[in-house]
Amino acid sequence: MVSRVVFGRGSFNQLGDIIAPERLNRKAPFIFLVDDVFKGNSDLTSRIPLAYDDQLLYISAEHEPKTSQVDELVESIILTHKDRPSGIIGIGGGTILDLAKAVAIMLTNEGEAKNYQGWDLVKNPAIYHVGIPTISGTGAEVSRTTILTGPERKLGINSDYTPFDQVILDPELTKDVPKDQWFYTGMDCFVHCIESLNGTYLNAFSKSYGEKALELCKEIFIEDNLSDEESADKLMMASWHGGMSIAYSQVGVAHAMSYGLGYLLGIKHGVGNCIVFEHLEDYYPEGVALYKAMRKKHNIKIPQGICADLHDDEFDTMIDVALSLEPLWENAIGKNWKQVITRNKLKALYQKM
Numbered sequence: 001m002v003s004r005v006v007f008g009r010g011s012f013n014q015l016g017d018i019i020a021p022e023r024l025n026r027k028a029p030f031i032f033l034v035d036d037v038f039k040g041n042s043d044l045t046s047r048i049p050l051a052y053d054d055q056l057l058y059i060s061a062e063h064e065p066k067t068s069q070v071d072e073l074v075e076s077i078i079l080t081h082k083d084r085p086s087g088i089i090g091i092g093g094g095t096i097l098d099l100a101k102a103v104a105i106m107l108t109n110e111g112e113a114k115n116y117q118g119w120d121l122v123k124n125p126a127i128y129h130v131g132i133p134t135i136s137g138t139g140a141e142v143s144r145t146t147i148l149t150g151p152e153r154k155l156g157i158n159s160d161y162t163p164f165d166q167v168i169l170d171p172e173l174t175k176d177v178p179k180d181q182w183f184y185t186g187m188d189c190f191v192h193c194i195e196s197l198n199g200t201y202l203n204a205f206s207k208s209y210g211e212k213a214l215e216l217c218k219e220i221f222i223e224d225n226l227s228d229e230e231s232a233d234k235l236m237m238a239s240w241h242g243g244m245s246i247a248y249s250q251v252g253v254a255h256a257m258s259y260g261l262g263y264l265l266g267i268k269h270g271v272g273n274c275i276v277f278e279h280l281e282d283y284y285p286e287g288v289a290l291y292k293a294m295r296k297k298h299n300i301k302i303p304q305g306i307c308a309d310l311h312d313d314e315f316d317t318m319i320d321v322a323l324s325l326e327p328l329w330e331n332a333i334g335k336n337w338k339q340v341i342t343r344n345k346l347k348a349l350y351q352k353m
Contacts, residue, residue: 022128024086034096038092070106097164107127136232195253195331198284251331279353307353
């Protein structure tokens with residue numbers, strides 16, 4: 001679990017005080033990985049507490065994070081600074097937060113990031129790392145995984161060393177998120193809840209978080225009685241609770257198939273989940289019906305026909321990626337999932353997208 005969290009409007013201003021005791025020495029910098037959408041946004045960047053040899057790196061979130069990108073960042077940091085950094089601070093959406101977690105891990109573990117894609121492969125604790133989400137829904141701020149696209153697969157670095165040491169939840173930072181992106185990442189949270197609450201891994205701990213996140217999603221995306229501030233506050237809490245729910249259970253069919261879309265086509269995670277979830281009535285009938293009501297209410301257009309021109313070998317690639325995520329299928333279907341989920345069944349689903 002994340003050991004320390006601060007929540008509240010304006011709490012971003014506490015960042016300097018929070019990280020100061022963690023500075024190892026004047027030559028051991030903090031590295032700030034910041035979504036480049038904030039480049040030139042003095043309202044945020046002027047409040048980043050740079051000192052001594054600290055470094056601010058703007059990172060594009062246009063594409064899903066890659067293992068090669070992690071390796072390049074780690075190499076650059078090592079070559080630029082003689083001393084090991086005091087910490088990594090990620091400021092952005094799921095892409096930036098996942099990169100921050102992965103870089104913090106790879107600064108203390110040898111080899112390439114691709115070698116740590118999987119479950120509990122990390123041997124050494126990561127350096128101190130802080131997550132500050134500027135969009136709500138992904139749950140990346142609280143999860144024990146970093147979703148990375150590698151040369152062979154899209155899979156997270158799942159370990160007890162992955163979660164942030166500190167998270168700052170400031171809903172003010174989400175005020176300028178475009179509506180489509182707000183919906184896609186919000187639905188990532190919603191799908192977390194549906195897959196967790198309907199999974200075979202469900203337990204009392206994950207259920208309590210999943211039920212609260214689902215209740216909040218209904219308030220945000222169905223009801224009409226929330227102000228913009230209330231909606232932003234609640235979605236940030238829904239994201240946290242949804243992430244906690246899957247941390248103690250697992251996701252399911254939508255995420256497994258979305259990883260296939262992301263690996264082959266570069267479809268970003270939130271919209272990928274929406275594309276897949278449109279066609280999962282057989283697995284989550286109530287959840288899909290509620291999702292479609294939310295989509296209709298907010299007049300969101302989901303991309304269509306993205307798989308229309310794919311060849312058989314491309315479908316095979318997506319299917320291979322999806323099937324490699326065995327814990328997700330076991331959670332969704334049960335231990336006999338390999339008898340239920342066939343390649344033909346997955347191909348037929350992808351062909352609808």
